[in-house]
Amino acid sequence: MNKSHESKILIVDDDPSLLRLLSIRLNAAGYQVESAASAKIALGILQSYQPQVVISDLRMEGMDGMALFEQIRQLHPNLPVVIMTAHGTIPDAINATKQGVFSFLTKPFESQELLDTVQQAIRLQPSVTQESNLDSWREHIISRSAVMESLLQQAKQVAPSDFSLLIHSQSGTGKELLAKAIHLASHRKDKPFTAINCAAVPEQLLESELFGHCKGAFTGAEKNHQGLFQATDGGTLFLDEIGDMPASFQVKLLRVLQEKEVRPIGSTQSIKVDVRVISATHKNLQHAIRNKSFREDLYYRLNVVELELPPLAERQEDIPLLAQYFLKQAMTRSNAAIKSFSQEAMEILISAPWPGNIRQLQNVVEQSVALSTESVITEVLVKNALRDETTQFPSFVQARDHFERDYLSKLLKITAGNVSQAARIAQRNRTEFYKLLNKHHLVAENYREN
Structure with missing residues (x-):
């Protein structure tokens, strides 16, 4: 397949004639081209347009090419940027490549030089088919927001390692879904992924659940029980709400993480385990450390890399996607003939504060479907399901x-x-x-x- 026919290019230049000329050259070569007359316009386009390469002039009014590159690197770390420069600014361009710019073109340049540079940049990008296969690890995370895209890029970067990860976010944001996605992007993807909510298991049962026990170890232990560390050997163990783990148990978990072995209750033998631990919490663990309710040494063992999962209110562009997804699920379970939300209902969903995050959105959609007698979910149904937790989106x-x-x-x-x-x-x-x-x-x- 000719890769150029599926590749998108964004050109940024405040010279209209050069912008038009470059667009013509790249369109003639089969590329899809978007153009921007300034860096600010380019950043706006990047909110919805996903190019394989950005070509930007170095010297522009307002934000210059290097400032634009820095913004792009933060939002899209793997997107190659090509800088165009005049002869007098070649030292600046060389410095730019040292900072991570993919390449630079010295004006005036031939069409073939432009096409060769673009082709080299695109060669580093996976094809559409490859990309869909490579992105299967995140297929259950529904999002089109820049803040989530940035987070997922970080997640993909750390997934191949065995570093312990800590996911920090509010309740109901999908921490387990992110942890599972990281597992699927790692070399452990063919091994088990196991999740446990540390706040939901009584303290006296937590050690048995995680480390296992031997027959007769305590009253009711009628047979040997394999703990989750053993059951997940080779895979990923997700410890949700780690901040609610009893203080007396924290030292036991720390020992397992340090020694990479568990000792079932009632046993005198330790068993080696190979498990990657991803933990999550909605609590401020630094504050918990100061209050002596969470061990500092355990915190640093768990938090080699921290990922901040944003609340739903900070990713409003994802609300219509998620609402439609939950609507489709609810229709399948209820055999309802509901097809869509009214425009007013969707505006209320987008404007709501969502203290319960994605879990609350799913509940609101399901309740609206259950009580709807029409083919369209109305504003009244959504308002009732939200129980007045609506807020007007600011003008x-x-x-x-x-x-x-x-x-x-x-x-x-x-x-x-x-x-x-x-x-x-x-x-x-x-x-x-x-x-x-x-x-x-x-x-x-x-x-x-x-």
């Missing part, structure tokens, strides 16, 4: 005002109410800065230290 003006107020307040705190210094940091003159303060009813004197 652009409201969101801008909120940002301005927080930004100005933070500046005044940093400068202890020094308006001249705050205005310089904000790159505004004093008169304009005072107008902004008055607009948001912020008084500089209130931020000055005694």
